[in-house]
Amino acid sequence: MTVDLAAIRGRAWLFGSDISTDMLSPGQYVHHPMEERLKHVLESARPEFAGEVKPGDIVVAGPNFGCGSSRESAPQHLKDLGVAAVVADSLARIFSRNAIAIGLVAIACPTISEVVEDGDVVEVDVISGRVNIPARSVSLEADRIPEPMLDVLRHGGIEPLLISIAAEQRDE
């Protein structure tokens, strides 16, 4: 799956501040089958989310999105539900690293949560660091993702990137 990182477009699901890895990937379900685990993603914030989110939708949130533990399942669950990107006022450090590591676009865009309404169409240009909300004629500057991490995203995450590195090893 290749995504045009300059033109991600989707419907916004709006969340508040301090959305934690426990809300994204509740600890009590970690040993349950994946299908079951996905039903509980963000249920403590918006119970309808996991059932109604559509592939290509975008999660928009307030500050400190993804705070808490280092579990990679937190961004992975969003990716598995088809979420195309996370755009938040700010991102917790380990979450933002893990998101990119598993190939989920996660970008910090200060004040985004104050201008987006739930259901708005949001356009994200990861390459130039820009977020647009066409219906509101709003265009915001977002944090740029540095090149080595963009390269990971272009490959769809570290695992696919390693596959191409492995191919280079064979060619040597």
Next chain:
Amino acid sequence: MYPQPTAAEEILARAAGKDRVSAGEYVVAQVDAMMMHDIFAADVLSMLERTGIKRLYDPDKVTVVFDHMVPPPSVSAAAHQAKARELVRHFGISAFFEIGRGICHQVMVEEGRVSPGQLVVATDSHTTTYGALGVASSGIGSSEMAYTLATGQLWFKVPESISIVLEGRFSYGVTAKDLILYLMKAVGSTEAQYRSVEFGGPGVGELDLADRMTVSNMGVEMGAKFAIFPAGFVQTNKEGANYAASHTVLLDSLAPQIAVPHHVENVVDVNEVVGTPLDQVFIGSCTNGRLEDLRQAASILRGRHIAKGVRLIVTPASAQVMEAAAREGIIEALTEAGAYVGGPGCGPCFGGHLGLLAPGERCLGTHNRNFRGRMGSADAEIYLGSPMTAAASALMGAIADPREVEGISAGRELAGVSASGSGGSGTGE
């Protein structure tokens, strides 16, 4: 005129092959050492196998230590370790330490797998421990570790730094654990989050290597990316370097500190919780399972017996620690006092086995986290304190102030607490 680099900037610039880097910048840096333990080694190496990676960038930089689920308490843990062993062989990792060698961070230091000025990553949040040796070290996820093993490098955001200036000397009964618990309260994660914490000042000499490892270890609980002491050529708290904040701590002013349920930042002076009844006391972990810690505990427990109704679990941080403690008669003093002394490893700290708590039980431990459910039942309570506080509490069957244990407080020299201020053992500052 450029500002002086902080320790984090200096180490990351060198590792990234640049003259200078500044806080906020992203760099791709060569990593000097990588470590994995039994919980993640199989996952990381399986990803490499799955993606077709034939060889590691440099297997000699890689260390694998089995310390968490040791000896394996379940068939699934045993199978997980068997898979990791097979892949460790497959990828030619020779620095592999089997069960019984000790806790990964202690083993890395004892085996000389880290040294001042290095950039080190590991699949464990308490990787900040090596900051005691002037190392910039931090925990990473398993995908990032797989990438680092394959390529030898990883991307880093250069963190801002905070300067902590230590002055004065510890009073009797007050230790490095009390210092870091105090900093959890006084500085905490709102300020230290993602930043590099540098320790300096004249009081640094009061802390020996074991003490510094305790402080750097829990730096991550403040949210810190690195927690660096001066060592070798690595200097901290430099004149002319940019610090986002600075704090001075007068060691003499500290009392024994206790983190109360259910967060490490909920820290109070011990007198606020003295008398709280306990079911279990735990002395061990990468935070406080070293020889110095066991020695301090034994200084209080020798010739006495723990209270009825409380159980004491002690797990040395490594085989070397256990052997030295045996030679000094510490193990005997502890078992005679009624302790269960287990083998080297993480013990019950992470909640896997070896002393989990029943609903409604209360434990005081020398480890690093007291989150709800960390050590068994979510309806149990965990308090954190120093080895001296833990030993005094085991004696009383309730949280106790180690300065008030009868027959001990007068004889400071008996307590095995260095008052000489020699400090810095092996750190070559």
